[in-house]
Amino acid sequence: MKKVYLISGGVTKFAKANTAMDFRAMVRDAYDFALAAVPSLDPAMIDGSVISYFSDHFSRQLMAGAMVHDFLGLCPKPSRRVEGGGATGGLCIQSAYEDIASGRMKLVVAAGFETMSRVNTWKGNEFIALASDTNFDFPLGGFYTGYYAMMVARHMHEFGTTPEQMAMVAVKNHGNALHNPFAQHPAKLTVEDVRNSEMVAWPLTRLDCCTMSDGAAVAILADEETAQKLCDRPVLVKGVGTGTDCMRMADRPHGEVILLPHGKKEDYENLKYPGVHSFRAGRMAAKLAYEQAGIADPLEELDFVELHDAYTSSEIQTYEDLGLCRYGEGGDFVERGAPFMEGIDYGLNIPEKGKLPVNPSGGLLASGHPVGATGIMQAVFALWQLQGRIGKFFGDDTLQIKNAKRGLIHSHAGTGTYVAVTVLEAAR
Numbered sequence: 001m002k003k004v005y006l007i008s009g010g011v012t013k014f015a016k017a018n019t020a021m022d023f024r025a026m027v028r029d030a031y032d033f034a035l036a037a038v039p040s041l042d043p044a045m046i047d048g049s050v051i052s053y054f055s056d057h058f059s060r061q062l063m064a065g066a067m068v069h070d071f072l073g074l075c076p077k078p079s080r081r082v083e084g085g086g087a088t089g090g091l092c093i094q095s096a097y098e099d100i101a102s103g104r105m106k107l108v109v110a111a112g113f114e115t116m117s118r119v120n121t122w123k124g125n126e127f128i129a130l131a132s133d134t135n136f137d138f139p140l141g142g143f144y145t146g147y148y149a150m151m152v153a154r155h156m157h158e159f160g161t162t163p164e165q166m167a168m169v170a171v172k173n174h175g176n177a178l179h180n181p182f183a184q185h186p187a188k189l190t191v192e193d194v195r196n197s198e199m200v201a202w203p204l205t206r207l208d209c210c211t212m213s214d215g216a217a218v219a220i221l222a223d224e225e226t227a228q229k230l231c232d233r234p235v236l237v238k239g240v241g242t243g244t245d246c247m248r249m250a251d252r253p254h255g256e257v258i259l260l261p262h263g264k265k266e267d268y269e270n271l272k273y274p275g276v277h278s279f280r281a282g283r284m285a286a287k288l289a290y291e292q293a294g295i296a297d298p299l300e301e302l303d304f305v306e307l308h309d310a311y312t313s314s315e316i317q318t319y320e321d322l323g324l325c326r327y328g329e330g331g332d333f334v335e336r337g338a339p340f341m342e343g344i345d346y347g348l349n350i351p352e353k354g355k356l357p358v359n360p361s362g363g364l365l366a367s368g369h370p371v372g373a374t375g376i377m378q379a380v381f382a383l384w385q386l387q388g389r390i391g392k393f394f395g396d397d398t399l400q401i402k403n404a405k406r407g408l409i410h411s412h413a414g415t416g417t418y419v420a421v422t423v424l425e426a427a428r
Contacts, residue, residue, distance in 0.1 A: 014369075048077045049078075091411065096108040155330075164195070176344065184367060185365070211368060244281055244284075260298075303405055305410065378411070379424075
């Protein structure tokens, strides 16, 4: 299996609406951005593309991926579409990785987009809800805020997690985004701001939830020989993992906790798993990625994490799935301050600030969530972190993690139906 590297990336600014461009033009902007960062790359060298977008409904266009590939000037080279709910962008990165690791291609474009503003908010929520089981869950409501409210209510019951701990996630991510010019919702918030915002589904308020967005992102991946020719600081794709679970939570059987390399069976003797408080697919994705990357303890061996925080509650749940802390300790993990950035004043008393920054970009909560682009956005921001170039692209190095050597990106679909985890490492 060949080594695979990220060599460049580009993103558009994520926005509530970008009516000036259709999906092809947005992807082209991100693609041109990525090409500009590797000026010796001749587009004729590109072997193919993988295009990701969540829903045909937003663009009202079937086979939009082929239209994007054409607009990038890549016809008649190979292309295909990847779709996997909220994990679409992360799966796209891994699909492009597979093309190169297999030896089939040397240079691949991974491109994703979503134009969610083209429909009313209620209709957009209906389209998203179609990613629940349309025979069972969808007729009963099928709206994800309700699902996540139920899951975190159980997390609160089982583990003592509090709404204030969830609000701290929003304070962190929106605060980080004040230094990210591509983010949709930068804001200086307090815990009280989050808790006093409009209630959506108890205990989730409006500021506990990400929003629908327009946007595009592009990552360029290459084999080792090509990467060394084109890029002075390529980033190695060190490990990939994907997990899949039953779409209906009621169908998920209970069993033993999937152990990560640093886990112990006795830690979870009395835990009903996965319940509705944890994402079994996320745990499996992490396990596989860590095994391939040779990671024994992610809290000690990762320098940052960009994870799928569609809700403040899901960020806390994902700390646990990724093994950054034990199951049940996610609320305490954020309250201690471990996932906060050093060098930023959040207005909170957080004793362990900077232990392992999570969502230094602002995450989905603050950057936005144009679904097909989101996981690719994570890859691009992680690339810049590991290259030490956040200041170059953000115009401000506040979010640059000093001497970052290894990071993780995490994409999540539905209530944990698909989860993709990818570990990236600065080339030495």
